[in-house]
Amino acid sequence: MTPAAVLWDMDGTLVDTEPYWMASERDLVESFGHTWPEHHAHAIVGFDLLDAGRYIAEHGPVPLTPEEIVERLLDGVIARLHRGIPWRPGALELLDALRDADVPCALVTMSWRRFVDPVLAALPPDTFSAVVTGDEVVHGKPHPEPYLRAADLLGVDPHDAVAIEDSPTGVRSAVSAGCRVLGVPNVRDIDPQPGVALVGSLEGISPADLTDLGALDESGAAPAVETTPDDARRSRRGRVLLGGLGLIAVLSAGVGLALDRAVDEGPLPYVQLDVWAPYWTLGQTADEIGDRLPSMREVSPFWYRATGARTVAIDPNTPVEAAEEFERAARRSRARLVPSVVDAMPAGGMAGVLADPVTRRAHVDTLVDFVLDGDYDGLDLDYEQFAFADGRSTWAETRPNWVTFVTDLSAELREHDKTLTVSIPPVYGPGRTSTDGFWVYDHGAIAEVVDHIRIMAYDFSVGSAGPIAPLEFVQRSVDGVLSVVDDPSKLVLGIPVYGYNWPIDVRGECPADADGRVTVTPRSLDDLLERRGGEPTRNDTTGEWTFAYELDFDDGVSSCTQLRQVHYVDGGGAVERIEIARQARFGGVALWALGYEDDDAWALIDAEIRRPDEIDLLAENGIATSGG
The missing domain is CATH 3.40.50.1000 (HAD superfamily/HAD-like)
Incomplete structure (x- = not known):
């Protein structure tokens, strides 16, 4: 057609x-x-x-x-x-x-x-x-x-x-x-x-x-997304709750599979919250984690790395004492402790591990031992090298090996009453073309065996200035995964509360240490605005905020003036994306990242989700909630 x-x-x-x-x-x-x-x-x-x-x-x-x-x-x-x-x-x-x-x-x-x-x-x-x-x-x-x-x-x-x-x-x-x-x-x-x-x-x-x-x-290449800790993902300003036109356009236009389901079954009354907790925000979360944890269904410490088939290690940059205290606090709460393990091998490394039945089996055993030795409730796999480093030409070969690996790992974890979550970028349809998204992960096949799939519906713009998670892109990601996954309760929508600050033009010759792209968050935004100026304006179509300013650099040898542009999602924008998940009957939302939000953003998010103890009470009274 x-x-x-x-x-x-x-x-x-x-x-x-x-x-x-x-x-x-x-x-x-x-x-x-x-x-x-x-x-x-x-x-x-x-x-x-x-x-x-x-x-x-x-x-x-x-x-x-x-x-x-x-x-x-x-x-x-x-x-x-x-x-x-x-x-x-x-x-x-x-x-x-x-x-x-x-x-x-x-x-x-x-x-x-x-x-x-x-x-x-x-x-x-x-x-x-x-x-x-x-x-x-x-x-x-x-x-x-x-x-x-x-x-x-x-x-x-x-x-x-x-x-x-x-x-x-x-x-x-x-x-x-x-x-x-x-x-x-x-x-x-x-x-x-x-x-x-x-x-x-x-x-x-x-x-x-x-x-x-x-x-x-x-x-012939996957989207150019860089994955370094400092780049992570999210931000804010302006405290708009359900910013009107953008969400109305997405949720009222009748587009997509997600809305068809909502019409047939109705949106869920509530959603539940999972969070990623990166090591580089531990200093910001120490004083408030006790107040935040009761709102969380799952919390994923983000400081473990798979560096080989038989090795899972803590990131060397992690403040170990703070990480240990964080995990102790999580264990004292009702939140399930489900650490993330990222693929830290070179390009093609993990694909090679999974292609060999012997090393694939060894990696399954290593991950199961990691969960059991740490007395964790489950595991979150964040293996992004397939998507962003290996190259699209490898996907057809990697895909079945990945499915076999996830199937074997899930079965082993369930033997010990542990869960398996995978965090992966989206698909936009059931095909295998460059417009269908990251089909290497075979979302439909692994949905049959995992407990949750977290869809990373953010980082839309990385290499050049632009929106972080425009509402249309989020909706397309939701519709795409629902075209291949039958049970929406297994799906968790990754939502941003962060942004990026890019140089978009340069006058002069910049010193080598001049800023490139940097992350902005609700915690850092007020200080940035105070130091640099700028008037944030909201784009109701994307559901995001933006502003620009100039910044001078001079090291005594070379000097330049950068024109910089900031795009970010605030607490109100996070709420808009939570609403998309609720309408689609998703099993929950996952916040990237704990420690990026400030008190205002957290208050908006917390008001839109239900805590585990409230979920139990609702279930006792026969009220449906998002999947557990």
């Missing part, structure tokens, strides 16, 4: 006008006696034109208003366009084929109407059924509004449409709107990511090919 519609970006995708824009930018900046380096030109590819005008005014610098800058740029680009329209290879052919197949198309561009009209005039009059331009929307790309508006004008659900884009900014807009995306990188690279297939050219692509974007994907 062909897509319900195809939504086309223009600059760099349909027409190769990015060089025209860059030349016009250079002419403008040079007319004021300055130079316009390539990194500045590349930085604004895909931007809303007024945003690009603001950027040029600041970085040129150019002493004009953003509106004046845009008009000057349009004059230069249109003058070049009259000399000839540089169509991108394969674009006209695909447009013709879509028209012949009666697939409606929309043009979704941040260029203004007076630049778009000459391009439209060169095409057959019925080529685009709708046109959305940058001067006709309130929020330009990367906001989802342009693509949401285009889908609405065509009368289609954006989830049923394919967007074609050439820039990271445009991809973020389309993905946030819920579209599947075909990326055709031009001036800027596009990182591999869920829901985005990458090709080098549109040449030879037919409407039928757009039905299975995964088959077109040439990236």
Whole structure:
């Protein structure tokens, strides 16, 4: 089945006008006696034109208003366009084929109407059924509004449409709107990511090919997510409870398997809370853990590492005394103590262990002994190297070995009345393409044998600035796992209360020790705002907050000014994601991470879950709860 519609970006995708824009930018900046380096030109590819005008005014610098800058740029680009329209290879052919197949198309561009009209005039009059331009929307790309508006004008659900884009900014807009995306990188690279297939050219692509974007994907790599302790995951500000439009759009649109189930069975009255407790927050949690623990069903100390088939060791950076005290406190509570063990082997190492029946058996025995020797209630496996280090080409071979390993380990643990949880990234459908997510873990098969699957529905943006866990992505993750797992009570939705702080532009030459991407949390946010300034604004579509500021570095040899951008999920955003889990009848939620939340965020989260003692009372009275 062909897509319900195809939504086309223009600059760099349909027409190769990015060089025209860059030349016009250079002419403008040079007319004021300055130079316009390539990194500045590349930085604004895909931007809303007024945003690009603001950027040029600041970085040129150019002493004009953003509106004046845009008009000057349009004059230069249109003058070049009259000399000839540089169509991108394969674009006209695909447009013709879509028209012949009666697939409606929309043009979704941040260029203004007076630049778009000459391009439209060169095409057959019925080529685009709708046109959305940058001067006709309130929020330009990367906001989802342009693509949401285009889908609405065509009368289609954006989830049923394919967007074609050439820039990271445009991809973020389309993905946030819920579209599947075909990326055709031009001036800027596009990182591999869920829901985005990458090709080098549109040449030879037919409407039928757009039905299975995964088959077109040439990236051959898993999404680029880094997994270092300092990067972990979450943040806040603004204390909004159920931030309106974003959650309403996700939960009321009737999309996805999760909502179908909720309609049939109704949402659960409550959900239960699990937490990951990383070693690097032990200093923050020591004074309050006694008050927090009664709210938790399971708590997972996050400081154990599998470094070989026969070795599980504590992370050498762990403050041992604090870790031991934490575990003692957990044992005194009603929370189940289920430590996480992460795959700390080199890329391909754990896959090799599981491929050999002898070392696989040895690893099962090692993990069982670890649980028994530590007198733990169970085990949480966090083996992310398959997804993020080994490479997608290994997945078909690793998948059955992983299922056999999990099946054997679960059986051994149950012999001793211990549980098995696995923490894994999401899938988005039952297939095995690049748009189906992390199918190496075979979520459906292991759901038959484990006690819980924690779905890590966060870290949507890592390599470049963007949302942490946009609501549409969370909903897609929920729908995807429910397409392969029959029993939602075994599923636990990983929810963030953190964010990232990225450098998005640099003036000058930075010292080697200048900050890169860093994690922000509710505990650190107020101090950051006080020191750096910035006005957080909430995006109701993503359910997150963002702000920007400048930061100077100077080591006496080199100096620079970074423009930094912060995105984060606060306590209210965590509550929105808890509600998605409740509507989907998930068995619980898991917070990443204990120690990131402050008292305000904790109060919001705690109000939305039910404690184990309350769950027991509800069960005694015949009231259904999330799975145990």
